[in-house]
Amino acid sequence: MKHRNDSKGNQLRYAALALLTVVSTPLCAETGTAQGLGIAQPLSAHNFVSGDVGPIINDSGEICRVCHVPHDHARASQRYLNGLLWNHDVSSATYTMYNNTWSKTLTGTQSAQPDGHSKLCLGCHDGTVAMDAFDKYVSDGTNTMRMLHGLTVVPWFQDGANLDLRGTHPISVAFPAGEAGDGKNFANPATATWAKGQTIASTLDNGKVQCSTCHDVHDQESIPGTHLLRTANSPAEGGVPSGLCLTCHIK
Amino acid sequence: MKKLVVMMTLALGAGSFGVAHATIVGSVHDFSDNISVLGGNVAFDENSATGWNGRKEICRVCHVPHDHARASQRYLNGLLWNHGVSSATYTMYNNAWSSTLNGTQSAQPDGTAKLCLGCHDGSVGVDTFDKYAGGVVFANQYSPDAKVTNFTDGTNIDLRGTHPLSIQFPAGDTQFRDPTSATWANGGTVASTLDNGKVQCSTCHDVHNQESVAGTHLLRTGQTAATGTASGLCLTCHIK
Incomplete structure (x- = not known):
């Protein structure tokens, strides 16, 4: 609307820009990156509406439904028992965990297997469960992250068989109480903050x-252009090394 | 332009x-068409799965201008309520279930949600209203979607699979x-x-x-x- 007084030349430029955007979308959307402006932003990594990010796996045309549903669909798997009104299949894999046996410097209490939010993330990102295995839809099992977007699987899991989490930062591990805020090992999570001001x-x-x-x-508190990171990890990402x-x- | x-x-x-x-x-x-859940409009018969709303009033299935003085005193639910409510005890979505929940959660469904669950938890008949004992026609006979979806097996009354309700x-x-x-x-x-x-x-x-x-x-x-x-x-x- 605001372009209605533009010259013909400008209109052409907008048309070219629009065309470029359409053509380049599948390329830059291959993995989807952070926008920092919310999940509803086009190309935000977890906005699967209209196949903006990768192929169309979401016939429902809703953003939230791929992961959450207001009323559980009473599937035998009772996904809601994962909490957060969960509506996506979770992995049944057994992982090798990063633990105190593996690294004796680890002082935080480590869960025997991934739990809480991580269990939900691994539902797509361990590469064993199809992204379209959600809501009432029966997946054909082919649309796994490993097949669609290699980079978005936990990197160590690329070959599809390796479920060894000792190659990834410990998850489902208690923030080490004895060392939190000790001035030499860990910051105090109650006062240390991420880039947008939230405490750890x-x-x-x-x-x-x-x-x-x-x-x-x-994608509300993340740094644009990163893998949805809460704080940039390099000058290139706009932060400190x-x-x-x-x-x-x-x- | x-x-x-x-x-x-x-x-x-x-x-x-x-x-x-x-x-x-x-x-x-x-429900004024007094339709049978088995199909077609039929004569009133309060104790069958056929027509159950013979008066063909719309409001009366839920509200009544003067309470019928049944033992249950449905009017105590407010809104001139005229339908049976569920006596079920539910497992609630609460802070113990989800640590991200900040609003104060009632111990059990209250307010208007209590009224909805009168039909939609599947335990009370839609025909349990006014002066009728009912208990023959249930919401899910109209549509499988009519029951809180998590409750479709008839025994699960776990509300942790549905968006929190009765929550501040x-x-x-x-x-x-x-x-x-x-x-x-x-x-x-x-x-x-x-x-x-x-x-x-x-x-x-x-x-x-x-x-x-x-x-x-x-x-x-x-x-x-x-x-x-x-x-x-x-x-x-x-x-x-």
Whole structure:
């Protein structure tokens, strides 16, 4: 509307820009990146409406429904028992966990298997469950993250068989109480903050570090252009070197 | 200029698209046709799965102008209530279940949600109203969608699979829009659809079909491009 007084030349430029956007969309949307403006933003990594991010897996045309539903559909799997009105299949995999046996420097209490929010993330990101296995839809099992977007699977899991979480930062691990705010190992989660001002504590899940501690799935508090990170991890991302890591770790 | 007018007209049309300026007459809660759940209009028979609303009144299935002095004193539920309510004890969605929940949750469904569950938990007959004992015709016989979906097996009364209800709108929580300024598709505020400040079934669903979007489950705002915008109902309150 605001372009109605534009010259013919400008109109052509807009048309060309629009065309370029359409053509380039599948390329830049291959993995989807953070916008920092909410999940409803086009191309936000978890906005699957209209196939903006990758192929169309979401016939419902709703954003929230791929993960949440206001009323459980009474499937035998009772997905709602995962909490948060969950509406997507979760993985039944058994993982090898990063734990105190693996690394004796680990002092936080580690869950035996992924729990809380991480269990939900792994429902797509371990590469074993199809993205379209949600709501009342029966997936044909082909649309897994591993097949569609290699980069968005937990990197270590690329080959589809490896479920060893010792190659990824510990998850489902309690923020180490004894070392929190000790001035030499970890920052105090109650006062240390991410880039947008939230405390670390507010991003723990029952006191545990989960995927959601560093990554903001709803893309509200994340740094544009990153993998939904709560703080940039490099000058290229607009932050300081290893800024994300050093938010918690005193090194 | 003409194009501008056309576009504005279209935009205005889109804004009100699908909003049913309808009423309860002819809606899913209009049982005046005394229709049999087995098909066809039939003579009244209060104790069969055939016609159960022989008086063919619309309001009376839920409300009555003068309480019938039944032992249950249904009027104590408010709103001149005239239908049996469920005596079930539910497992509630609460802070123990989800640590992200900030609003104060009632121990059991209350307010208007208690009334909805009178039919929609599947334990009370839709024909259990007025002076009739009922208990023969149930909501799910009309539609499998009519029961709280999680309850379809008839025994599960776990409300943790449904959006929290009988819960205080979390005032001041930055994850939520201000209910006094956020509006549904028809322009009404979210606050006007709270029940003593609580989110209830009626916050999203318009039982009387006056403010709901056509082609939805009586939703106050559409959830899809066909009825509104993607997840438009959710995003009316939730900032995501």
